[in-house]
Amino acid sequence: MVTQRGLEVLRAIVQDYVATHEPVGSRSIVERHAFGVSAATIRNDMAQLEDEELITAPHTSSGRVPTDKGYRVFVNHLAQLRPLSAPQRTAIESFLAAPSDLDDLMARTVRVLTQLTGQVALAQYPSFARASITHVELVALAPNRVLVVLVTDAGGVSQRICPLPMDIDDTDLAVLRAQLAALITGRAVGEASERIASAVELQTGSRLQPALSALAGVIAEELAEFRQERLVMAGAATLARREQDFRGSIHPLLEAIEEQVTLLRLMSEMVTDEHGLATSIGTENAPFGLGEASIVASNYAAPGGTARVGVMGPTRMDYPSNLAAARAVARYLSRMLDEDEAAR
Template sequence: MATTRRMLVLRAVVEDYIRSQEPVGSGSLTRNHHLGVSSATVRNDMAALEDEGYLIQPHTSAGRIPTQKGYRYFVDRLATVVPLSAAQRRGIDIFLSGSVSLEDTLQHAARLLAQITGQIAVVASPSLAHSNLRRAELIKLDRGSVLVVVITDTGRVVQRTLHGSHQPGSDTLSGLSDMINQQCHDLSLTQAAERCQILADSSPEADTKSMLRILAAVFEEMATKEQTSGLYMAGTSQLTHSQVVSIGDLAPLLDALEEQVVLMRLMKAQSELSRENNGVSVAIGTETQTPELVHASVVTSGYGHAQQPLSGKKGDGMTDEPIAFVGSIGPTHMDYAVTMSAVRAVASYLTSFLAGTDDQ
């Protein structure tokens, strides 16, 4: 019974510290929570929690604040992620439904999530590795260059400019576009690269053969190269002007945001874990394995669906993986319940948006 009560005290300390950002004392806990025991008993419980590493006393005779271990216990005991209210969900739908393209939707999603949480929001474009080819166009430019425009089933639009002293004429490029759209429609970019290589090997025309091999390389590069430019962020200036992060913790956090490859790898891994955690994954402090985020927490959820082989090989069963992620980065004393709910709600909207795009 004492252990159960002690953990109720811990939860109360975390909730009060998140709200006030001031060390919490036994007297305020007794007044603000129905713990059913005296202030002295609560004080003893807090001392025990400090000995066990859940709380720390920053100053002598001051109240206590949660440690990373305390936050982890609190987050793990949030039995379910409280869904947003119907009004809040309608607000998300209204705010995002005015978007005119995938990029616009992702920018709006980042801005909205930052507004809801007061923290930094990060939204990634759908991974090209998990995208199928919807359409490709080859367009003749001046000075012998060719513009390759690739549109995927997830709404990504990617362009590459090919330079060379001798490129096929407009008619040849138009015919090539038609061939690719017939032969490669709805294939993954890796499969489209393989198909282009096969078409190149069987083509008798030198110009066509050369261009198909170049396109095979372009598709393969798109499928394998991580595109850090596909990150949409919002809320940085809002967080820097608030009082929720100390100056000492803010500089490393901003440095972490500059390292987009590291950030993308972290949040991608967390989004894959979110499937097993009520749709949301939370990394606290050192759990991020990123020194600059030691005083921050990262809440992430994947969105979209992609069927991938369980072992990486076809025929070994399939698993459903997210194709991108949405996340929020803030101080360890963030409001976890609100942040987790908001991240999951925005991810759910983006999943529905992509499903609608795919049906069009």
């Protein structure tokens, strides 16, 4: 059983190791922290922490470093989130202000988060699976080419050029727009997908059937995209700069960044605390092939439900600062999306 002072010694070891990247010894703890006891007493506390597998010695006669289990105890019981500074909060507000659309907002979100933390930033898009289609627009680019625009009440926007197998005029375009709008406007994405599949059957024998079929095919593909989970990232280059912080290869992390599916699953399955914060540390990520990394995340509120924004980096990371940054960015993102929904 670890004593309260032993837990405080663990906190000191985690903080000093994160700050210096050097194993922490009893003498340095006595010098840097006001425990009011001798180095011999601290060594006894460290021996108890080592028996509990919360710290370990990377080399014979060296200081100690936290284990993944030690980081977990630190995050669960000892970490105190550090409030962001006024300049950091100002940076978030100015960087995320007045985005052109949701894609722009999400891209800005991960860029400012990686700047704040120096880690790989991750953000789940709001879920559009339960969103409803609010607008369908067709814009003629040529007699046989149309830009299809779909908008959802969750802020999702899709734009896709559709080649047509026939030439149409403005009157035809208006008819097609009205037919498609009647089919899917006000419908949830899932229901809209089912209804658009019937578009061709409903218009069998119509002169505009070939054009309607082409448009319906494009819209069906875009609706399928709305139903898929999406992830946006920034700061992948930081992994190369921090490679020495990882105990093994960073290649699994690079592969996960490239494929995204693994990271989406991991982000979705992380368990949040009562504050909407979540951490997954080192070996806890082994089932996803990411046992070398830690991820911290915060929930944010969106019209389609909640999603997550966070950072990924080595287990030797500044958990309190990274969690605070993720929480601050998530709160501002929630506010931006709420204001956008209210404006609509």
